[in-house]
Each structure stands twice: as structure tokens, then as C-alpha cells.
Amino acid sequence: MNTEGKTEILRVSHLEKSFGSHVVLKDINFAVEAGDVISVIGASGSGKSTMLRCINLLETPTGGQIFYHDEDITDPKLNVPAYRSRVGMVFQNFNLFYNMDVLENCMTGQVKVLRKDKKSAQEKAMHFLKKVGMEPYIHARPRQLSGGQKQRVAIARALAMEPELLLFDEPTSALDPQMVGEVLDVMTDLAREGLTMVIVTHEMAFAKDISKRVIFMADGLIEEEGTPKQIFEAPQSAVTKEFLSRFRGV
Amino acid sequence: MISEMNFWERIVYLLQQYGVSYLKGAGTTLVIAVVSTFIGCIIGFVAGIIQTIPVDKRRDSLAKRGLLKAVQTVFSIYVEVFRGTPMIVQAVFIYYGLSQMCHIQLGMWQAAFLVVSINTGAYMAESVRGGIISVDPGQMEGAKAIGMTHVQAMMTVILPQAFRNILPQIGNNLIINIKDTSVLSIISIVDLFFVHKSVAGAMYTYFESATIVMIMYLIMTVCASGLLRLWEKRMDGDAAYELADPMDIGNQMNKKGGEKLR
Ligand SMILES: Nc1ncnc2c1ncn2[C@@H]1O[C@H](COP(=O)(O)OP(=O)(O)O)[C@@H](O)[C@H]1O
Numbered sequence: 202m203n204t205e206g207k208t209e210i211l212r213v214s215h216l217e218k219s220f221g222s223h224v225v226l227k228d229i230n231f232a233v234e235a236g237d238v239i240s241v242i243g244a245s246g247s248g249k250s251t252m253l254r255c256i257n258l259l260e261t262p263t264g265g266q267i268f269y270h271d272e273d274i275t276d277p278k279l280n281v282p283a284y285r286s287r288v289g290m291v292f293q294n295f296n297l298f299y300n301m302d303v304l305e306n307c308m309t310g311q312v313k314v315l316r317k318d319k320k321s322a323q324e325k326a327m328h329f330l331k332k333v334g335m336e337p338y339i340h341a342r343p344r345q346l347s348g349g350q351k352q353r354v355a356i357a358r359a360l361a362m363e364p365e366l367l368l369f370d371e372p373t374s375a376l377d378p379q380m381v382g383e384v385l386d387v388m389t390d391l392a393r394e395g396l397t398m399v400i401v402t403h404e405m406a407f408a409k410d411i412s413k414r415v416i417f418m419a420d421g422l423i424e425e426e427g428t429p430k431q432i433f434e435a436p437q438s439a440v441t442k443e444f445l446s447r448f449r450g451v
Numbered sequence: 452m453i454s455e456m457n458f459w460e461r462i463v464y465l466l467q468q469y470g471v472s473y474l475k476g477a478g479t480t481l482v483i484a485v486v487s488t489f490i491g492c493i494i495g496f497v498a499g500i501i502q503t504i505p506v507d508k509r510r511d512s513l514a515k516r517g518l519l520k521a522v523q524t525v526f527s528i529y530v531e532v533f534r535g536t537p538m539i540v541q542a543v544f545i546y547y548g549l550s551q552m553c554h555i556q557l558g559m560w561q562a563a564f565l566v567v568s569i570n571t572g573a574y575m576a577e578s579v580r581g582g583i584i585s586v587d588p589g590q591m592e593g594a595k596a597i598g599m600t601h602v603q604a605m606m607t608v609i610l611p612q613a614f615r616n617i618l619p620q621i622g623n624n625l626i627i628n629i630k631d632t633s634v635l636s637i638i639s640i641v642d643l644f645f646v647h648k649s650v651a652g653a654m655y656t657y658f659e660s661a662t663i664v665m666i667m668y669l670i671m672t673v674c675a676s677g678l679l680r681l682w683e684k685r686m687d688g689d690a691a692y693e694l695a696d697p698m699d700i701g702n703q704m705n706k707k708g709g710e711k712l713r
């Protein structure tokens with residue numbers, strides 16, 4: 202709990218990650234409160250994906266701590282699957298399960314991980330598939346869907362776990378331009394409904410529109426953090442200015 | 452007399468005299484091939500799964516990592532040995548080795564199942580490992596991201612896809628086993644080739660008997676590959692899917708406008 206009485210869900214503290222001698226994350230510090238929508242922007246290679254993957258423990262941090270509520274998730278004794286079932290992730294390449302249809306994709310986690318019965322898992326899956334507009338396609342296989350449709354199913358799959366926090370790693374970067382809108386629309390709805398999200402994105406207009414806070418990363422560090430207004434309209438750092446100048450007019 | 456007959460007459464004669472023996476031999480061959488391929492696949496899956504278990508230096512105890520490493524090493528040696536030596540030698544080695552060193556006298560079926568299963572297992576272990584590795588790593592990450600354990604992810608996501616990937620190789624192994632059980636006649640297993648050797652030797656009808664046996668092997672292998680292809684097709688399922696509620700698509704699309712711009 203912090204002073205405003207809001208629940209702090211996640212706190213990243215002096216996070217470091219290196220691959221061998223290659224230092225990718227140097228000293229990352231930020232916190233996520235319930236209801237936050239945080240956009241993470243920055244040049245390619247600045248470490249955005251690595252940071253998200255550390256939060257989801259798909260990568261093991263090499264330094265610092267990440268607190269989920271008051272629990273340090275870098276503790277080797279942590280029950281990692283249980284933690285991951287509370288913190289969802291949506292990938293650039295969807296990673297839908299190719300051996301299942303759309304409905305099964307959204308049910309399997311509920312049944313296997315949350316141990317729900319099939320009936321209530323199916324109801325929940327249908328609820329979220331309806332929400333992302335993929336209800337008519339429940340019997341389709343991932344290979345039969347367009348990129349935008351796949352990503353909407355992937356979002357429904359993550360939502361069906363009812364995570365406390367949802368991480369997005371460039372959810373629209375692998376999409377054809379005409380499909381970006383349908384995915385951003387879904388995410389905008391989620392933001393309005395108060396879902397807590399951390400979104401790595403290159404969609405600046407979208408980030409400006411829906412974020413409560415924006416984090417600009419450069420070279421393994423958080424170069425600047427603030428409201429969308431502060432970051433997009435009055436950036437302080439020269440690096441931020443230089444980066445944003447490339448997106449002028451977007 | 453048989454020496455006065457022509458080719459076709461000899462074939463007919465052999466079939467009349469020994470038709471049942473040939474069929475029994477073919478049956479033996481088929482049973483050994485099918486059962487051993489099945490057991491070999493189980494061995495292969497166990498080995499392949501164990502060899503792809505990841506270790507986490509921070510979270511797994513030293514004992515667990517040591518044990519895993521030891522088991523993995525045993526399986527690698529097994530694979531190398533049985534892929535790197537001919538099955539005909541393995542058969543002699545195992546059959547006479549067990550009898551001489553361990554005083555275990557294997558029966559015909561036991562010996563056949565043991566040798567062919569172990570041999571197939573070694574090949575399948577590599578196939579399964581390859582099949583698992585060739586599944587997009589994103590599938591494992593997707594499964595982990597919703598909280599699945601390694602075992603859950605393997606069972607529900609990775610292995611079903613790996614299985615589909617290696618189905619052609621299972622078929623291949625079955626066909627190879629149908630043919631290669633012929634080497635087991637060296638340890639006196641009465642398969643189709645053993646029948647051929649006995650009949651041809653006794654009657655001096657090598658060419659005629661070989662013709663019959665060639666055709667019988669061919670029928671078995673062609674049927675096996677046909678059945679497996681059918682299975683592959685069934686696993687791939689329909690190319691099309693049905694929309695859950697065709698009447699409602701229009702509404703759905705409008706609500707979440709596929710073409711709506713930001
Ligand atoms: N598994 C890995 N092994 C080695 N280097 C990696 C690995 N993953 C990422 N990197 C390196 O880390 C840096 C940051 O990558 P990434 O986090 O993907 O950046 P971003 O998502 O901001 O584009 C890059 O230089 C990349 O090459």
C-alpha cells in the first residue's frame with residue numbers, strides 16, 4: 202500500500218540482466234499500482250522485451266529484485282507457475298497453441314492450472330472471446346486465423362486466467378497495418394475497464410492516448426518516466442527528444 | 452516331380468504345400484514389427500522427454516541436477532550404442548549374452564520383442580528429441596506464461612505437436628521393422644524369412660520362394676504406410692472450420708470492427 206491508498210502490485214528494484222558479458226538491463230526501477238496502464242517505449246535493442254520477460258520470469262534476473270505485492274519473485278523458492286498464473290503475458294508472435302482450437306486455447310490454462318471444471322472454464326472463455334470479438338471462431342485453429350484475430354484470441358486466453366497484471370510485448374508489431382486497429386481497440390477497452398497493464402509498444406499515438414504513465418527506455422536504463430503529457434509534449438532528456446523526433450507526425 | 456515343373460508351377464506347388472507356413476511366418480513378422488515399434492516408441496518418448504528436461508541452476512537442487520545428468524548420460528550412451536551397431540549383431544549379442552552371462556534363456560517372442568524394441572527405441576529417442584526441439588519455442592513460453600509447469604506444458608502443448616511431427620518417422624520405423632525382423636532368423640525366430648530359408652533350402656526353389664516372400668513383404672509394407680498416411684490425415688483434421696454462429700458474424704464484426712481505424 203502506498204500513500205494514495207492504492208495497491209502496489211509490482212515493484213521492480215535495481216533490476217539487472219546480462220547474457221554472459223552482455224549487460225542488457227543495468228538498473229531498472231519502477232512500480233505498478235492496481236489500475237495502472239504503463240507504456241514502455243524505446244529503441245529496438247534497448248531491453249524492453251528483456252525487462253518484461255524478467256518480470257514474467259521467462260528470463261532469470263541477474264541482479265536486483267522484483268516484488269509482487271510483498272513477495273520477492275527472484276527468490277529461488279518461489280512457486281513460479283503459480284506466480285505466472287497471476288501475471289499474464291501477450292507476445293508479439295501470439296504463441297497460440299497450434300494443437301488446439303480457439304476455445305481450447307482459452308480453456309486449457311483454466312482447467313490445467315486453475316483446476317476449474319470444464320463448464321465454468323468454457324463460460325469464462327466464451328465471455329472473453331466475445332469481448333475480443335472472436336466468439337464466432339471458437340472452432341477455428343490458430344493457423345486458419347489472420348494475425349489480428351490470433352492476437353485477439355491470445356489476449357482472450359490471457360484474460361481468461363483473470364490475471365492481476367497483464368504484460369504486452371509489442372502486441373501489434375507482427376501484424377499487417379490494417380489489423381493493428383482491431384487489436385488496439387481491444388486493448389483500449391481493457392484500459393478503460395481498469396485492467397492493470399504494462400505495454401511495450403511502438404504505437405506512440407496509442408501510448409499517448411491510453412497510458413497513465415509512460416516509461417522511455419534507452420540502453421538498458423529507464424531514461425525518463427512520466428505522464429504521457431510530460432513524455433510526449435515536454436520530454437526532459439535529450440535522448441528522449443531524439444527518439445521521439447523520429448515519430449513526429451504519428 | 453518339382454524338377455520338371457516351370458516357374459509358375461513351382462510357385463503354385465510351394466503355395467499349396469507351404470502356404471500356411473508362409474502366412475504364419477508373415478504373421479510372426481507383423482506381430483514382432485508392430486509390437487516392437489510400439490514398445491520402441493514408448494522407450495523413445497521416455498528417452499526424448501528426459502533428454503529435453505531443462506535445468507535451472509538456481510531453482511533445482513544439486514541432487515536433482517546430478518540425477519538428471521546421470522540419467523541423460525545413460526540414455527545418450529544407449530542411443531549411440533544401438534544406433535551405431537547392426538541389429539543382427541545386437542540380436543546375437545543380447546540373446547547369447549543373456550544366456551551365457553545371466554543364465555537367462557529367452558523364448559523366441561521375448562528375444563524378438565526385446566531386440567527390436569531396444570533397437571527401435573534408440574532411433575525413436577533421437578526422433579522424439581528432434582520432434583520436441585522442432586516445436587516453436589514460443590509454444591513453451593505461451594504455456595509457461597499462463598502458469599503451466601514444464602510437465603503440464605509438455606503434456607498438453609509440446610508433445611501433441613511433437614507427436615504429429617514424428618508420425619512419419621514412426622511409420623518409417625514400422626516399415627523398417629517389418630523388413631528387418633528378417634535378420635532375427637539368425638537367433639532362430641520363425642518369421643517370414645526363416646520360413647523362406649527352410650522351404651527354399653529343402654526344395655531347391657530359391658528364386659520361386661523369394662518371389663513369394665518379396666510379394667508378401669511388399670504387401671505388408673505398402674499396407675503399413677497406407678494406414679499411417681491415413682492416420683496423419685486424420686490428425687491434421689479438416690482444413691476448414693465452422694463458424695460457431697453464422698447468423699451472428701455480421702454483428703460481431705460490426706461490434707469489434709475488423710476494418711475500424713484507430
Ligand atoms: N537470450 C538472449 N541472449 C543474448 N542476448 C540477448 C538475449 N535476449 C536479448 N538479448 C540482447 O539484449 C538486448 C535487448 O534486447 P531486447 O530486450 O529484445 O530489446 P527490445 O525489446 O527493447 O528491442 C539486445 O542487444 C539483444 O541482442
Ligand SMILES: [Mg+2]
Pocket residue numbers: 249250251371
Ligand atoms: Mg522487443
